[in-house]
Amino acid sequence: MPFPFDMHRIGQTIARLRRKRNMTQMALADAMGVSFQAVSNWERGQSMPDISKLPELAELFGTTIDELLGHHSPLIVKAVEDKLDELPALTVEEVADAAPLLPPRQMDALADRLMELPNLPDISELMHLLPTSKVDVLLQQRVEAGRPLRECAFFASTGAVDEAARTLEKQGKSIQEITPFMSEDCVDEIARSRAAAGHSFFDLLPFLYEDSVDALARQLDAAGQSIDALRPFMSEKTLDDIALTRLQQGRSISDLLPFVGERLLIRLAEVASSKD
Incomplete structure (x- = not known):
């Protein structure tokens, strides 16, 4: 069962380990090559260190990445090593929990793997982290599978939403849940087509x-x-x-x-x- 990362608790851990080393926030910022504001945000739980900084941060404090994060995450370990393709299995929950730490390139790779899983898992909680091109593909997959579309349409491109609407309209299915995300031209096109028929x-x-x-x-x-x-x-x-x-x-x-x-x-x- 995945364990969600608690940004506030991780921030407290960083602050505790920094004080244990008798370091100021400015000194930690200099050692890590980041701004003072970045360290301050870490410790207040307003942001997370970049995943590439975790090994350096753990080494500086003489601890482990597991201790910094509060639990062991195979996904994070592989992400730090840039070997996500070696993960034997993957769940939406694991990716969602690790998302605050992952750069866009790794999120894209994980999204691709999730979208290849059988039965098209619900990854709505990751939508805001995915590039529009990925969401567009997912929207089309959901149309084909007869799955709910609204959450996906919110983050998809207007062109992809319009195409989904045209497909649904041809199939005689409702487009109500995605109408607010369609272009006015497409709404006009469908309305005129209905009126003519x-x-x-x-x-x-x-x-x-x-x-x-x-x-x-x-x-x-x-x-x-x-x-x-x-x-x-x-x-x-x-x-x-x-x-x-x-x-x-x-x-x-x-x-x-x-x-x-x-x-x-x-x-x-x-x-x-x-x-x-």
Whole structure:
């Protein structure tokens, strides 16, 4: 069972060993080739020493890496030796626990190994540590496996999210959980495609360009279909234009009156008074 690294406790250990050696924070910083602020942050538990510094730090204090970290971690041992490929087995928990100490290159290598494991393990707790390219691949894997996508979409590129949305849409599956992360162009594309096929696109309205909503509203109204759901997202000008078109066609505008602009209302009042 992996043991999480406690940054605060590790900081206390570094401070205790430094004092035992009668060293100031400045002296330790000079010996380690880091800034005074770095040592201060270590001891306050606000950051961790770089993994490459652990052997040097342990040697300076006359102790072991295990004592510095508070427990034995085969992953850290291999990371220090830069021999992660020799680890016989790997779990998401072990990588997550060691992540604060690992440089990006080693995190990338470990992520690759995790993503190759059978049954696609949940590595959502590592998402923020992975490069976008890795998250993009993981997003596609999750789409193919029918797994939840939201956490992955948050860190993925917009292009990858758009592609995932198109795939799901073709499969007739919901894109609701990733819609907030899609580009407006892709949302517009899918909404127009649904409208053309006579399918509902109302769940996409909050994410559409106003111009797109206006165009769809004109299209639906011309076909005699309800635009009630679109009204909160339409421009005032388009509402006015649709109202005028209806009047010219002898159609009712009662459903639009609460939403049309002041100028149109004045014009309607003038028309009504002229008839009197």
